[in-house]
Amino acid sequence: MQIDDREMVTVALPGAAAPLLRAHLAAVALTSPDPQALAGFYQDALGYEGQWLDGHWTGRLGARRLMIGPGAANNVDHTIFAVPYAQALSDLRGRLASAGISVVEARSQALSGAAIRFSDPDGNVLLFGVADPAEEIDMAGAARLQHIVFASDEAPAMVRFYCDIVGFTPSDYVRDEGQDLTSAFLRCGEEHHSLAVFRAPRKRLDHLCYDVTTWTDIRDWADRFAARHIKLRWGPGRHGPGNNLFLFINDPDGNWLEFSTELEQVVGSRPVKTWVHEERTLNSWGSAFLRS
Template sequence: MTRRLLTHLRHVDLAVPDYDEQREFYAGVWGLTEVANDTGLSFLAAEGSPEQYVVRLRKAQEKRLDLIAFGAADTGDVDALADSLIAAGVRLISTPGELGTLGGGYGFRFFDVDGRTVEVSAEVETRRHRRIEEKEAIPVRLSHVVLNSPDLNRTRAWYKQHLSFALSDTLSSPRMGELMHFMRINPQHHSLALARGPHTSLHHISFEMRGIDEYMRGTGRLLRAGVRKIWGPGRHLAGDNTFSYFFDPHGNTVEYTTELEQLDEDAWHPHVYDLSQPEVADQWGTANPMNELVAKESFNDPDRGCFVAPPV
């Protein structure tokens, strides 16, 4: 196995026109903690995570995915990745150097094949975090992010070639072919998944809960608060994780999950799961049926930030 230069998913940054409403949602009913707020930027941490923040909100006229940030083990790996990307002709936004964002660190940014901004960093200051207690139904950490791509296999090949993401599993259907690839950079079944969609956009952001009870309590809290549920509660077959999907105030899909599968990478062989089989989408059979209407809910709006770097 090729030595990976990425270690984990750090944070997902969103530009939002409805900034105050989004801050209230994520720091309120969703259960994150606002740790800094400065001139239209809000940094939101998960109480169980050492990351400085897992979501950043930026006030903007247009909704977009600002960036996805991954960690590296050290500055040497950051430099090695930058050199590799430059040699391969990948378009860098910045070269490796000291970061001016919360927690500092050393890193750089670049565009992926679809034009999304990706950041890789090391030596970011860790945040004092804590153990999430029994029945405390707030996110422990960021789990994974899923992206829509109009050319699914081109995007998969790019992340494999340039960032050493390995394929864990694929969702397919007899009528539509391959629909989603689950990709990993560590033993977690997926830190990134790629979904086939009509345009480049964010599919969903997923947050890990302490356990099944906390996951269900959080799901119930959102339902009681009137947050619009898209799909769930249920349990996927690929990754073996639970799921409850909701809309944030501006139509981005966010998920509560728990118990995402940890793989023995030396022994693992990717599966191709037939999504027309109901147990593939939901092993429990408790969620509303997966159909084309549910799938379209996560297409999101076309991303206006492709090949346009965020201002901060």
């Protein structure tokens, strides 16, 4: 799929009155060369409650899940999104079929009933299914798994796939001096983004993000990490796209984890915002990690 990213919408949203997709990030399955150590980190540092089955760990923090199984570090086995009702899943299945995307029927404990499995242009495996109503009850004070970011050396193709076929809505684009796409922030509800794509030299997981309620929670999580001698790797700071406050740490496998609050809420339609690829876009308070 050859796509010129400069053809992407930058002024108004097509079909903004009726978004194609409403969903939320329900679960992420990571692989690790030492699943036991990685699961131990998430239980101690983040407060997950989990259990083991056949060498795979499933943890819950609030209403979202994290799974860990054997494999390479810094790798996502699959990502799960939940839609609110069966018709939304049927509509997605139809869009995938019309685009010639191979779909496999699947099941997951993070979802209610049937689900579908398919892959994006980079080979990232996705499961979509109907949300379990019980899964939407978050425990007070728990960080909520909120978004995932994929790095890609084919970012324009990835963004077109997620927007035109899966049905995400673009919130913000970031472009370099040549107007080539460097980042895209995509939403599937009122939160500014639940998935993003960053341009990078190779395909990989960029980071996972946990949403917390207030700026004070950012302080409290930083204190929690300090008590465990876990260094802050970036932040605190404020992103341009999304306007959210953030800090980052690494887990033992080197996966980047973001803790964020005050993410922009998009109610109804709005034009796609375009940002310049520079440090102040990624962090208006100071330094930034520019992926490309």
